Amino acid sequence: MEIIASLDKVSYFYPNSQKPVLKNISLNIRKGEFLGIIGPTGSGKTTLCLTLNGIIPQFYGGRFFGYIKVAGLDTLEYPVSHLSHYIGSVFEDPETQLLSTSVINEIAFALENLCIKREEIITSISSALTAVRLEGMENKHPQELSGGQKQRLAIAAAIALKPKLLILDEPTSQLDPIGSQEVFSTVRKLNKELGITIIMVSHASEEMAQFSDRLALLSDGKIIKTGTPEEIYTQIPLLESHNLRPPEVAKIFYGIRRKGINFSQVPVTLEQGIKTLRELKNNIVIPTTPKKSDRMHENNLVPLLSTRNLTYCYENNIKVLDKISLDIFSGEYVLIAGQNGSGKSTLVKHFLNLLQPTQGTVQVKNKDTQTLSISDISRIIGYVGQNPDNQIFNMTVKDEIIFALNNLGYGKRQIDNKVYKILEDIGLLEFSQAHPFSLAKGDRARIIIAAILAMETDIIIFDEPTTGQDYKGACSILEITRKLHQAGKTIVVITHHLYLMSNYAERVILLKEGKMILDASIDEAYHKVELLKSTYLVPPQTVLLTQEMNRNIQNKYPALTPNQMIKCFSSYEI
Incomplete structure (x- = not known):
């Protein structure tokens, strides 16, 4: 050739x-x-x-x-x-x-x-x-x-x-x-x-x-x-x-083969995976699906963040948000998804009081955001933008975090102790005197996260945090969100990369053309395949393969990750 x-x-x-x-x-x-x-x-x-x-x-x-x-x-x-x-x-x-x-x-x-x-x-x-x-x-x-x-x-x-x-x-x-x-x-x-x-x-x-x-x-x-x-x-x-990161199809069937189940070739595309799945229908054994608690419906739970009939229009009366009502509760991990232009960023700007509703209300801790200053809200909600460079303006990593603490009135000794611990926890201690822009993009995002941790906010919003990251960088940032969630923080992540969120989010809010068309657990939301496709979002390949698998079984299994699907196969025919 x-x-x-x-x-x-x-x-x-x-x-x-x-x-x-x-x-x-x-x-x-x-x-x-x-x-x-x-x-x-x-x-x-x-x-x-x-x-x-x-x-x-x-x-x-x-x-x-x-x-x-x-x-x-x-x-x-x-x-x-x-x-x-x-x-x-x-x-x-x-x-x-x-x-x-x-x-x-x-x-x-x-x-x-x-x-x-x-x-x-x-x-x-x-x-x-x-x-x-x-x-x-x-x-x-x-x-x-x-x-x-x-x-x-x-x-x-x-x-x-x-x-x-x-x-x-x-x-x-x-x-x-x-x-x-x-x-x-x-x-x-x-x-x-x-x-x-x-x-x-x-x-x-x-x-x-x-x-x-x-x-x-x-x-x-x-x-x-x-x-x-x-x-x-x-x-x-x-x-x-x-x-x-290998294609999910390849990872799934590689794992199935390691269980001693033989088939011709590990597939690498969805089409090949569906064909191979049909060959293995006699090896499917569905495990018991564990029940999950639903924080949204626990008794006497007061929303940390809520909107009621939130509508926002540009000056030319183009409607960007249309009657959105939602509640986000303390300790939740929420994914807000939708294609570009669906209203995700506009919704978040209302949370932060950077925009005011054309109609409806936004409340943070039961207070209307229009009665709060942006400074007041910044003590409750931390925001990590898609491009961390837009939020960095100090000459060293340490100074970036000190800036936030100075504004909260801490003494010097308190600040030094707090900065040391935060930098150590976030893995940036060795870079404390480095110029932020000398660090990789993923590490620059960590600087913003560290500054927000210093503010001790209740809610942390991550806006497209994995854009431009390789798989290691994306997972590194998402692992930080997991640790923050486990520590009791309320986490909101905005992304259209659904495959990255299967191991992290608990709840999904789906936007389309400014309207909220779904609010459900991640297990339910990810398996609304046609609804996701109508918003031009692509479910993980695991979900699409699971849907194919569920066609032939009575007890439907809502697998989201390759490891969950691998568990559905036994080397013994039943």
Whole structure:
């Protein structure tokens, strides 16, 4: 098969770095393939992408060893401007790539800079819009588009140059499930119908298993293994040793096989999993489902946070929240879910009194929020935003926490003792004198959590806390939420990544177009598959497999996690 790109013993050191980020990498990329690159944060994935389009070392400098050829061109001999004719790049955040005031101008921008003739530009724009399904949106401002549409526009701008190779670095990490699916299906279409070779970096293991032809596992700057999704994602111990999350389907059937149950092959996609599940119908043994207490209906329980007929409209009378009534009780762990634009963030802004209702009321500890100052509410509700950088403004980690305590009137000795304990508990003691922005994003989120712990709030709200995190980083933050919940804190998490919350949340509030369409236990909510799909949310693969399993049994079992489903299988036929 023809090779479109090749790396030969590539190593790279960033300027002033003593440690290589890439270590002796050799890899051939076949023309027309969809190559997925997987690996933990810090493994060198982004650096590898930047070497393929010449940005490293041409713009970054540093020390580069080895050779890279793309479409027959040595990336050291040709300038990036020339390489861009053959290599398109799309990055994690589409906002950083969109510069123009309309969709059509965005796609034309690169073409005009390359002095392509007007007639060719018009033809290229039309073809690119058709390829990414944005026809009819030519005159829209990019900010009017959804997250998935923005990313598809960034892809359109890249493919308008008709590249032979398209590189995408975490293009879906900031998107909701429908936006993510839009991007993956668009990229696969470009790959299959236009023959564009795809290199995609992603932590989305279920989608990578479904769409990739081949995977390369990168860790600590080295290629650990390459192979088909079936060859890589069935090696569960290998993946977990590199802090990677396998597709839930693969983890489930790997666990079932370890119980001594034989079947042809561990599946890695949902379709394969359903087929294998049907082969094992005689091995299903449903365990007893434990009963769970329902805090929402305990006697004499007073809500800690409540809304009644909460309605909010923008100035143009567009309704963002529509008659939402809910109660959140002390000690609960609540998941608020919904696609982008469903009203999740607007609801939370009302909890924090950053917005006032158009109609209805919001109460915190039986007091109307409109009678409380934001300072008063900050002593009751702590908020960890999606981007921790927006909440950090001190020069050291320690000072960030001291700032909150100073405002509460503590003495110096009390502050020193409190800061030491909080930093120790949160795992940041060794970084107390470090500048916050010298830490990884996950650790910066911990700083905000530490500052909130210092405030001793009753409720802590986490707004999309796992966005942009790898699996290890996401679990690390969610484990903090678990410990806080076990310590008696009321936890509210906002996310559309349902698969991450199966082991944590107790209750789910589901929003759609500003309305609350479900308030139920997580066991019940996750198995409302059609309702979730109507809001463009994707239940965990475990839930979808369990639904298939429950078709053939009398006592339905509401499994949420791979381990719960594995328990449903016995090596003895019944």
